[in-house]
Amino acid sequence: MKNIHFILIAAFGLLTTVDLKAQGIFKNTTRSIPASELQISDQMTTNLIFSNAIKSVDRGNRNILVQKATAVENILQVKAENSGLQNSNLTVITEDGGFYSFAVEYQKVPNNLNLKIQRAEQAELANFEKTVYMDSELAETARKVSMKSRSMPAIRERRFLTGIALTGIYIEKDLLYFQLRLENQTNIPYDIEQFRLFIRDSKQSKRSASQELEQTPMLVYGDAARIPAQSTQTLVVVLPKFTIPDQKHLKIELMEEKGGRHLQIKVKNRHLMNAMQVD
Incomplete structure (x- = not known):
């Protein structure tokens, strides 16, 4: 009788372990991606210089004005429409899959006007089918x-x-x-x-x-x-x-x-x- 009782306890423990491991297999994980700080002004243009051509840009606020520099594909010019700009964000994806996130705030005189943006070694990459056009x-x-x-x-x-x-x-x-x-x-x-x-x-x-x-x-x-x-x-x-x-x-x-x-x-x-x- 004692042997049977011991076997039941062992079997229950094994099932519990298997169930916990199964839950671990299907458990989703998330990791926060920090945003870089970016100051912009309505009186000065901030230039973001990327290593690769810019594929897409998304603004959190329409009062953030953006455009690619004339005749080049890797420089994004950013400006505030007016001094009433509230804190917002800006997302840029480059053609090599680089993902860049910026926390944007208004500053009449930004600390930096020309920023060379480099991707970290373990940065997140955007996945998309890449077609090369000459x-x-x-x-x-x-x-x-x-x-x-x-x-x-x-x-x-x-x-x-x-x-x-x-x-x-x-x-x-x-x-x-x-x-x-x-x-x-x-x-x-x-x-x-x-x-x-x-x-x-x-x-x-x-x-x-x-x-x-x-x-x-x-x-x-x-x-x-x-x-x-x-x-x-x-x-x-x-x-x-x-x-x-x-x-x-x-x-x-x-x-x-x-x-x-x-x-x-x-x-x-x-x-x-x-x-x-x-x-």
């Missing part, structure tokens, strides 16, 4: 698009004799090409401070949080720095293919440096559905 190939296709005549009813805005118009959307090899016409009928050159594309809610309650998804161009073909006086020019913006969810739109925004001639247009999903093949 810059020369993108530029040649963008050149073809820039030479085409208008292929759709223009979506435009004009203010103070300046304007922006979307005149064509094309697709090739899973890339979208947006043909934009910029005009300046005044004698005052239009210096571009911010050129941004982002998906946002069509209707937004004042109480709801800002929901914007920045669209970072793979290439901007043309002069995205200035619209000379009395001129019209073409920009072609290249983006990885995407569609726009219901109740949202793509906003294309042009902001003048030290000026008030800000321009913006809204692109809906039905416009993307009419994208044409590049011949």
Whole structure:
């Protein structure tokens, strides 16, 4: 009888051990990834220099202004829209899978304006299928698009004799090409401070949080720095293919440096559905 009792106790202990080990196998684990501190100002531009080309950018607050530096793919320029910016965050993913998180705060005079961002040896990597595109190939296709005549009813805005118009959307090899016409009928050159594309809610309650998804161009073909006086020019913006969810739109925004001639247009999903093949 004692032997039977001992065997039952041993068997119960073994089952308990197996059950605990089984629970351990299926138990999820999490690890906190710290964010780097980033100070930005509405009077100065902070430059983030990455080792690889920037693939995507997400802002926690729409008052954080971001753009890639003209003609380069690895420098992100960051600025506050105004001094009322509340603490927020910024997330950047580079084409090598680098994941970078920043805790953003307003500082009239930031401690550092130019930051070289290097990935830690054990940093987290973003997993995505990587397709390699040659810059020369993108530029040649963008050149073809820039030479085409208008292929759709223009979506435009004009203010103070300046304007922006979307005149064509094309697709090739899973890339979208947006043909934009910029005009300046005044004698005052239009210096571009911010050129941004982002998906946002069509209707937004004042109480709801800002929901914007920045669209970072793979290439901007043309002069995205200035619209000379009395001129019209073409920009072609290249983006990885995407569609726009219901109740949202793509906003294309042009902001003048030290000026008030800000321009913006809204692109809906039905416009993307009419994208044409590049011949």
